[in-house]
Amino acid sequence: MRPRRLRLDDGTCIGCMSCVVVCAERHNLRSSLSRSRIRVEVDTLSARHMSRYCRQCVHAPCATACPVQAIEFDEQLGVWMVDAGRCTGCGACVEACPFGAVWLDPVDGVALKCDLCLGRAWCVEVCPPRALSVVGRDEEAEND
Amino acid sequence: MTERFGGWAGKNLRVDLSRGQIWTEPSLELGRSYMGGRGVAARIAWEEIPPGTRPFDPANRLIIAAGPLTGTSAPNSSRTTICTLSPQAYPYEWFTYSSIGGFWGPVLRYAGYDTIIIQGSSPEPVYLWINDERVELRSARHLWGEGISATQREIMRELGQDVRVMAIGPAGERLCRISTIGTGAGSAAGQGGFGAVMGAKRLKAIAVRGTGEIPLAHAEAFYDCTLAIAKAAEAPAGCPRRQSLDPELVARYGQRFSACSQQCAYPRCYICRAYDRVPGVLHPEKTYSGQLVCVSNLLGGEPGSFYDWRTGFRAGFELGRISDDYGINHWELCIGLIPWLRRCHQEGLLRDLDGAPFDLDSPECWARLLHNIAYRQGIGDALAEGGVRAARILGMGEELIPDFYTAWGFAGHWDGRGDRANLIVFPYWLVTALQWAVSTRDPMSSGHGYAQNIMMWSPMRSPGEGLDWEELADVGEKVYGTRQAVHPLSGYEAKAYPAVFHGHRSVIKDSLTLDDQAYPRIYSKRTPDHLARAGGMPGPSFEYHMFRLATGLDLSELDFEQLAERVFNLERCLQIRNWGRSRAVDEQVIPCFERVENWVNPFLGEGKGLDRDRFASLLDEYYALRGWDPATGRPTRRKLLELRLADVAAALESELPS
Numbered sequence: 001m002r003p004r005r006l007r008l009d010d011g012t013c014i015g016c017m018s019c020v021v022v023c024a025e026r027h028n029l030r031s032s033l034s035r036s037r038i039r040v041e042v043d044t045l046s047a048r049h050m051s052r053y054c055r056q057c058v059h060a061p062c063a064t065a066c067p068v069q070a071i072e073f074d075e076q077l078g079v080w081m082v083d084a085g086r087c088t089g090c091g092a093c094v095e096a097c098p099f100g101a102v103w104l105d106p107v108d109g110v111a112l113k114c115d116l117c118l119g120r121a122w123c124v125e126v127c128p129p130r131a132l133s134v135v136g137r138d139e140e141a142e143n144d
Numbered sequence: 145m146t147e148r149f150g151g152w153a154g155k156n157l158r159v160d161l162s163r164g165q166i167w168t169e170p171s172l173e174l175g176r177s178y179m180g181g182r183g184v185a186a187r188i189a190w191e192e193i194p195p196g197t198r199p200f201d202p203a204n205r206l207i208i209a210a211g212p213l214t215g216t217s218a219p220n221s222s223r224t225t226i227c228t229l230s231p232q233a234y235p236y237e238w239f240t241y242s243s244i245g246g247f248w249g250p251v252l253r254y255a256g257y258d259t260i261i262i263q264g265s266s267p268e269p270v271y272l273w274i275n276d277e278r279v280e281l282r283s284a285r286h287l288w289g290e291g292i293s294a295t296q297r298e299i300m301r302e303l304g305q306d307v308r309v310m311a312i313g314p315a316g317e318r319l320c321r322i323s324t325i326g327t328g329a330g331s332a333a334g335q336g337g338f339g340a341v342m343g344a345k346r347l348k349a350i351a352v353r354g355t356g357e358i359p360l361a362h363a364e365a366f367y368d369c370t371l372a373i374a375k376a377a378e379a380p381a382g383c384p385r386r387q388s389l390d391p392e393l394v395a396r397y398g399q400r401f402s403a404c405s406q407q408c409a410y411p412r413c414y415i416c417r418a419y420d421r422v423p424g425v426l427h428p429e430k431t432y433s434g435q436l437v438c439v440s441n442l443l444g445g446e447p448g449s450f451y452d453w454r455t456g457f458r459a460g461f462e463l464g465r466i467s468d469d470y471g472i473n474h475w476e477l478c479i480g481l482i483p484w485l486r487r488c489h490q491e492g493l494l495r496d497l498d499g500a501p502f503d504l505d506s507p508e509c510w511a512r513l514l515h516n517i518a519y520r521q522g523i524g525d526a527l528a529e530g531g532v533r534a535a536r537i538l539g540m541g542e543e544l545i546p547d548f549y550t551a552w553g554f555a556g557h558w559d560g561r562g563d564r565a566n567l568i569v570f571p572y573w574l575v576t577a578l579q580w581a582v583s584t585r586d587p588m589s590s591g592h593g594y595a596q597n598i599m600m601w602s603p604m605r606s607p608g609e610g611l612d613w614e615e616l617a618d619v620g621e622k623v624y625g626t627r628q629a630v631h632p633l634s635g636y637e638a639k640a641y642p643a644v645f646h647g648h649r650s651v652i653k654d655s656l657t658l659d660d661q662a663y664p665r666i667y668s669k670r671t672p673d674h675l676a677r678a679g680g681m682p683g684p685s686f687e688y689h690m691f692r693l694a695t696g697l698d699l700s701e702l703d704f705e706q707l708a709e710r711v712f713n714l715e716r717c718l719q720i721r722n723w724g725r726s727r728a729v730d731e732q733v734i735p736c737f738e739r740v741e742n743w744v745n746p747f748l749g750e751g752k753g754l755d756r757d758r759f760a761s762l763l764d765e766y767y768a769l770r771g772w773d774p775a776t777g778r779p780t781r782r783k784l785l786e787l788r789l790a791d792v793a794a795a796l797e798s799e800l801p802s
Contacts, residue, residue, distance in 0.1 A: 016405075043305075044246065
């Protein structure tokens with residue numbers, strides 16, 4: 001599988017946070033914001049919002065920073081995956097990510113990042129204004 | 145097989161402001177019996193608000209209630225219903241409800257609570273700080289006097305940017321009967337005057353951080369169900385006039401579609417727009433950002449309409465932010481109070497505003513009005529009581545009031561009279577009249593499902609885009625059992641059942657909680673028979689399936705309907721016990737609807753008014769469908785027993801028909 005990643009068009013996003021809740025439900029079978037792998041931070045006073053999600057970098061700083069090599073590129077899925085068994089929850093990847101798109105799971109303490117739902121990105125499916133899509137990583141500049 | 149439970153967060157939060165005490169109670173049993181939101185609030189009010197209690201009494205309960213779907217992936221699910229005795233309601237200060245959007249309700253649920261019940265009155269201004277399981281009252285002396293926006297900003301500075309805050313402004317502090325509770329950049333619980341209830345309790349704000357999770361009984365089936373419903377969202381269902389962006393406003397102020405609440409699932413929102421850094425007219429040194437929703441657009445005026453003033457977009461936006469900050473109800477301002485004042489001025493009844501000119505084209509005039517209402521100065525002291533009471537207090541323009549207010553609601557709000565924003569013709573407003581007759585407030589907050597849906601999909605409002613009249617009637621047969629429920633030539637026939645049906649939908653939406661514009665889903669252009677569907681579910685059943693899958697309650701769709709009916713009857717019983725509600729009270733709406741309608745049904749050729757005798761028969765039919773006594777308009781004991789409200793029936797024994 002060629003490398004793929006999420007792409008969110010900020011101009012189209014309406015800040016509804018559907019993607020955030022759906023991500024948590026699909027991964028954890030419960031509704032929350034705190035265990036989601038995509039975040040939309042709404043400034044409630046201005047209605048402006050900012051999104052944070054994994055770019056599946058070619059040279060992934062999270063993987064480089066990990067002292068136990070718990071973040072590995074899955075060739076079949078084309079995404080960086082966290083090996084929850086190996087992860088010690090040290091937070092080095094959280095610090096290293098330039099997009100602020102890795103978190104520590106408040107329940108089990110391991111690193112939390114986008115896995116594209118192992119193939120079918122449910123946040124893309126649900127996004128009401130269709131601001132989210134999955135793109136081939138090599139089609140896009142890494143920083144957009 | 146063991147039942148799995150989910151949906152409810154599990155705890156209700158209790159706060160006694162007089163004693164400074166905070167405790168929690170389990171929420172599951174109340175939720176299973178009354179759903180959540182408005183339903184749970186009705187039960188608490190029945191048990192805890194005795195007859196004779198008034199809105200500003202410490203004994204009044206302020207109930208802030210989310211529901212079992214709030215904060216889940218259920219589309220348009222993130223509202224919160226606030227229930228308490230209403231300072232705004234007239235002529236009875238009865239118990240009613242108001243819904244607030246934004247991002248507050250879901251976070252309350254992630255913190256682990258379904259409902260907050262607040263009693264008593266604090267000796268000093270305080271705010272409530274809910275930090276997951278840690279809850280405390282904190283001094284709000286430094287916040288008292290601040291606007292809703294500044295209060296949120298200051299609390300977020302103290303506690304963190306992820307904290308969500310609802311607050312009152314100067315209008316609520318001064319017990320204005322038209323004051324709101326606000327959150328975010330333009331969301332408010334508008335109707336009811338509930339800001340003043342918080343003001344009387346000296347509760348400035350409620351701040352919440354919620355980092356936990358909401359359990360789901362059948363999570364996989366639930367998220368498949370909610371995804372199907374989200375993907376089936378379909379226009380026309382909102383306000384088509386405002387469906388597009390204005391290229392000039394996009395270029396100048398970044399106008400954009402914006403979710404008014406978490407989980408808004410419309411492909412693009414038909415009602416909400418956000419703006420960035422709009423320069424002030426009154427305060428050119430300031431810029432304003434935030435949202436305009438529905439009537440909040442009207443402060444800029446719509447020349448030639450009911451809102452015939454010309455403050456323009458920039459000043460209108462600024463005035464919207466200023467009045468939001470004071471916490472003044474935009475509906476009351478734009479649909480009732482100001483148009484009424486304008487007429488009083490035109491008729492020579494109002495010369496000036498305490499010596500200053502009355503000129504609605506002037507932003508300064510508006511700013512003075514808003515300030516004087518919020519701070520109860522000059523004529524503003526009377527206006528702060530709302531238009532209906534102000535007319536009596538000032539002895540001015542009482543005869544004009546029916547042009548602007550329909551009983552306990554606003555003329556023009558899908559009743560076919562008053563302002564001309566909502567196109568509706570006979571016979572559709574007959575259902576509105578029934579909904580209005582048995583309500584405690586403007587019933588359209590969660591009651592748009594019949595009239596607005598039909599008119600928006602009809603050839604009158606959406607020619608070429610919606611459905612034709614026969615197609616609408618065909619769908620009507622599937623939903624209401626007969627084509628006559630929706631047919632344009634059906635007159636008074638088959639109008640009682642839709643009023644019952646949508647009365648229950650209103651309870652369901654305010655209890656689960658779901659947004660009124662999004663449910664029930666009835667009409668569609670995408671299905672061969674034009675009945676909305678998703679994932680094998682008919683549109684009107686969406687609420688039931690989401691509730692069932694989230695909570696794990698093993699109940700049929702009829703059981704679900706009966707839960708709503710139980711809440712509706714409990715509310716009625718509370719009105720009977722505390723305010724003597726009866727058929728005579730319901731009939732107070734009749735004179736409003738006797739006035740001839742604004743538009744003409746094209747098949748009839750002339751405008752209609754309500755026929756008193758035929759409406760009396762329609763009310764008989766409505767009460768009979770409800771199992772209520774037609775003479776008194778009160779539930780029979782048998783109906784209450786059937787709804788497992790035996791204790792309520794026993795308490796009301798002497799008030800009920802034999």
